[in-house]
Amino acid sequence: MFLPLYDSNPLTYVTRPYVNWALISITILVFVVFQLPAAEGQPDVLAAAFGIIPSVLFETRVLPPDLAFIPADLTLVSYAFFHGSWMHLLGNMLFLWVFGDNIEDALGHIRYLVFYLLSAAGGGYAHALFNATSEAPLIGASGAVAGVVAAYLILHPRVKIWILALGRIPLRLSAMWVLGAWVLMQIYNLVVAVDSEVAWMAHIGGLISGAVLVLLLKRRDVALFDRGLDLS
Template sequence: MFIPLHDHNGLAHVTRPVVTWGLIAANAIVFFVYQQAGLSDVINASAYSFGLIPSVFFDLKDLTPELQVVPEGATIVTYAFLHGDFMHLAGNMLFLWVFGDNVEDAMGHVRFVIFYLACAAAGGLAYSLANFGSDVPLVGASGAVAGIVAAYLMLHPKVKIWILALGRLPLRLSAQWVLGAWVVYQVANALLSQTGNVAWSAHIGGLIAGALLIIPLRRRGVPLFDRGL
């Protein structure tokens, strides 16, 4: 749809977005070290050990002992630090890099950690409910990143963002148009798409969580919708 490149939006409350940087580093380390940069056997094993499997999460089935690395309930968060391939990782981390720092700035470091994990959990829960009984594991930070997109859109709809439209056309547009279109695209696919490898329901869960949580978790005095800009 589009590739975000840069937003003209400085930081007002934190000197450095260390949590955003740390999350990007953690995802990269897991992929390149633990998942061995996408080797098929390792990817499959990690997806079943740390990914979110609806049938296992709801205690309908059990994993074999060698795959039972963490409690089933923990996979509601651990799945968000795994990725299926390099492009999956790169896409999620690019969105996190461009939009995460301003959401972290609006909340502070500790609240941003809580926010990120809660959005990941909401995305995982939405996927599990939409695919109740499925044995297909969910991996990827998309649910958490969708929450960041929703929060950013509620905080800074008027900020200009540089994007590559259709992967090649550079444009500078307001966030309300760019991210608003992205949200509509996610909802449309969640309603209409019946096949494919994208967990649209996880994106919707993350979007809803992000839109709701930004209201109580933002710093006192931080306005919504660029009021006063």
């Protein structure tokens, strides 16, 4: 639908969003170092080992010993660092690059890391809960990124964002319209895209998790909904 390019939203509390940079770097590194070399041989092994398999998470199925690298509960976090393709990876990382730094600014470094991981877990658990018997692994940072989107929408709805609409049209719009449309699209797809390979419920779970967590973890003096923002 659109690609975010840049937001006019300077940092206030931190000089550098080190955690956001680290999350992006680690996720890209995992794809390049581990997933690309495995793609020619056994492309599904890493997804099965580190992705969320609902039936394994809820203990109705057991992974073969050679794939049980980590406890099933930890896949609620590990799945967010693996992706199915370059487009899957770059799309998520672009959203994280544009919006994540301001959430880290509003929460602080450590609380932002907690926020990101819990948003990932919330999205992954929502997906598993609504697909409890599935044996298909879920991978991707979309749940965590959805949490970041929800937090940004709550904190900065009036900030202007440059986007590339329909892959070719540059527009500058308020986050309220851009991210609000993105949220509505996730809900719409959840309802109508019954046979889609996209885990829309993970997006919804991430959105709900991020919306709740940002209220609990933000700095006390960070205003909601851009109250006090001078846009003149």
